[in-house]
Amino acid sequence: MIRVKKIVIGVFELESNSLTAICSTRACFSMAFDRDMIPRVHVADYFESEGFEAIPTIYASGVPAGPLLQSEFDSILGELIERIPNDPEIAGVWLKLHGAMDVLELGSGDLEITKAVRAKVGPNVPVSIAFDMHADVDERIADYANCIRGYRTAPHTDIERTELHAAELLVHCIRIGYLPRPVIVKVPVIANGDSMTTDVEPGSGIIEQLWNMEAVEDILCPSLFLGNPWVDSACAGAAAVVVPNPGKEACAQEAACKLAQLLWNQKDRFRFRAKTMEPEEGIDWMLSCAKRPLFVSDTGDNITGGGSGDDAGLISLCMERNVTGALFAGITDRPLVEACENLQPGAAFHCELGGTLDPNSVRVSLDAVFIRKGVLEDWPAKAPVESVLIRAAGNDIIVSAKRAPVCDMAVFRNFSLQPHDYRFIVFKLGYLWPELYEAAPDSLMLMTRGSTCEVVEKCRFRSLARPIYPLDKDFVWEPVPYKSECGGKDQE
Numbered sequence: 001m002i003r004v005k006k007i008v009i010g011v012f013e014l015e016s017n018s019l020t021a022i023c024s025t026r027a028c029f030s031m032a033f034d035r036d037m038i039p040r041v042h043v044a045d046y047f048e049s050e051g052f053e054a055i056p057t058i059y060a061s062g063v064p065a066g067p068l069l070q071s072e073f074d075s076i077l078g079e080l081i082e083r084i085p086n087d088p089e090i091a092g093v094w095l096k097l098h099g100a101m102d103v104l105e106l107g108s109g110d111l112e113i114t115k116a117v118r119a120k121v122g123p124n125v126p127v128s129i130a131f132d133m134h135a136d137v138d139e140r141i142a143d144y145a146n147c148i149r150g151y152r153t154a155p156h157t158d159i160e161r162t163e164l165h166a167a168e169l170l171v172h173c174i175r176i177g178y179l180p181r182p183v184i185v186k187v188p189v190i191a192n193g194d195s196m197t198t199d200v201e202p203g204s205g206i207i208e209q210l211w212n213m214e215a216v217e218d219i220l221c222p223s224l225f226l227g228n229p230w231v232d233s234a235c236a237g238a239a240a241v242v243v244p245n246p247g248k249e250a251c252a253q254e255a256a257c258k259l260a261q262l263l264w265n266q267k268d269r270f271r272f273r274a275k276t277m278e279p280e281e282g283i284d285w286m287l288s289c290a291k292r293p294l295f296v297s298d299t300g301d302n303i304t305g306g307g308s309g310d311d312a313g314l315i316s317l318c319m320e321r322n323v324t325g326a327l328f329a330g331i332t333d334r335p336l337v338e339a340c341e342n343l344q345p346g347a348a349f350h351c352e353l354g355g356t357l358d359p360n361s362v363r364v365s366l367d368a369v370f371i372r373k374g375v376l377e378d379w380p381a382k383a384p385v386e387s388v389l390i391r392a393a394g395n396d397i398i399v400s401a402k403r404a405p406v407c408d409m410a411v412f413r414n415f416s417l418q419p420h421d422y423r424f425i426v427f428k429l430g431y432l433w434p435e436l437y438e439a440a441p442d443s444l445m446l447m448t449r450g451s452t453c454e455v456v457e458k459c460r461f462r463s464l465a466r467p468i469y470p471l472d473k474d475f476v477w478e479p480v481p482y483k484s485e486c487g488g489k490d491q492e
């Protein structure tokens with residue numbers, strides 16, 4: 001009997017933000033187990049078509065938030081590892097990780113996941129990882145993983161392509177009996193993700209170089225990682241990673257250094273695509289802007305970057321400045337949503353809004369009118385979230401029972417609203433997501449303070465490896481590939 005070779009597949013991803021006071025727990029993850037996880041990834045059909053049996057483990061995908069509690073991390077990781085069978089027919093492991101998972105007291109969750117998988121399958125089984133472009137790659141992962149492939153778009157539109165490429169690399173390594181060791185060069189830059197999109201320069205040119213290099217150099221796969229600017233960890237920052245071809249480690253080292261240097265040389269060309277202003281001057285500009293509705297990002301409390309979504313600071317400032325005609329879409333406050341449960345449309349009430357999750361968030365007192373109930377969607381799972389629309393001081397405010405970033409125009413349908421009825425529509429985002437960007441007559445990013453503050457020089461970091469740009473500017477740097485200290489997978 002021909003025994004079918006098996007490939008283990010697993011997803012455990014979280015984009016952490018160490019600057020928020022809220023820690024992530026198991027409840028923050030959308031989860032599926034065993035065969036139920038298969039539809040959540042894009043590789044099982046591919047592995048089967050190549051003659052392998054896909055062995056599902058877990059799918060655990062978190063909403064961006066604070067560091068993950070270690071006990072919760074251990075328990076989810078345990079569920080992944082216990083599903084990897086002790087079976088000599090296991091030929092490879094495919095993992096989807098974010099790359100910026102920060103675990104309290106532990107550091108890089110992605111490194112610990114990869115270590116645990118390596119310990120379970122032993123040194124001779126190739127492990128391939130698909131990472132987000134905003135991964136803070138801990139260079140020690142080179143001791144435990146064989147292939148690494150990152151997204152090449154921001155906003156991310158190539159998730160499926162990336163997952164598949166990591167799968168193709170794995171099958172290639174299994175077929176030729178090859179255990180590559182990725183070359184990793186860290187770049188001391190915390191690049192703001194919202195300031196480097198791949199549809200405009202310099203991002204588009206950097207990514208073009210990556211494709212060119214893959215086509216012409218004698219390497220298996222290059223990736224560039226920008227890092228997540230809000231992870232306060234020694235491994236935070238950008239990185240170049242190149243998977244070598246067999247016997248071509250020197251080419252891979254050269255390519256990784258070239259990519260790292262390219263990113264370093266472009267570091268001060270990153271720009272936000274939209275206008276950016278400090279809140280006070282931004283409100284002056286908003287009040288003078290003739291285009292409507294103006295789409296405004298409250299960037300310091302960006303839920304997709306791990307912000308708590310419950311900061312009423314901008315609402316408070318707009319009220320002080322007599323801003324009217326705005327829709328705030330939205331803010332998180334479960335007690336307020338529950339308090340509206342039995343109200344009739346038009347009912348007047350007094351409430352406190354905001355600051356129910358993060359003690360650093362601003363809370364405001366409002367005389368409000370209840371308008372109607374509706375739903376937002378949580379993210380990335382897109383499950384419905386109970387929400388209400390209220391009116392206060394001449395503005396409408398959508399309040400959701402759970403953190404739910406508004407990333408597309410569905411919010412207007414869900415609440416029976418017309419965008420053109422408003423002068424300003426305010427989102428808890430960084431850059432506007434594609435559908436909002438297309439729909440916006442004009443847009444503005446307000447540089448509000450908070451755990452996703454876009455002005456990284458103003459964030460309070462304790463653990464970053466220094467020097468790092470742009471916190472430090474006057475230092476020289478040369479690309480140096482990581483050299484193993486422990487030889488984790490003992491491949492030689």
Ligand SMILES: [Zn+2]
Nearest residue numbers: 132133134156
């Ligand atoms: Zn990302």
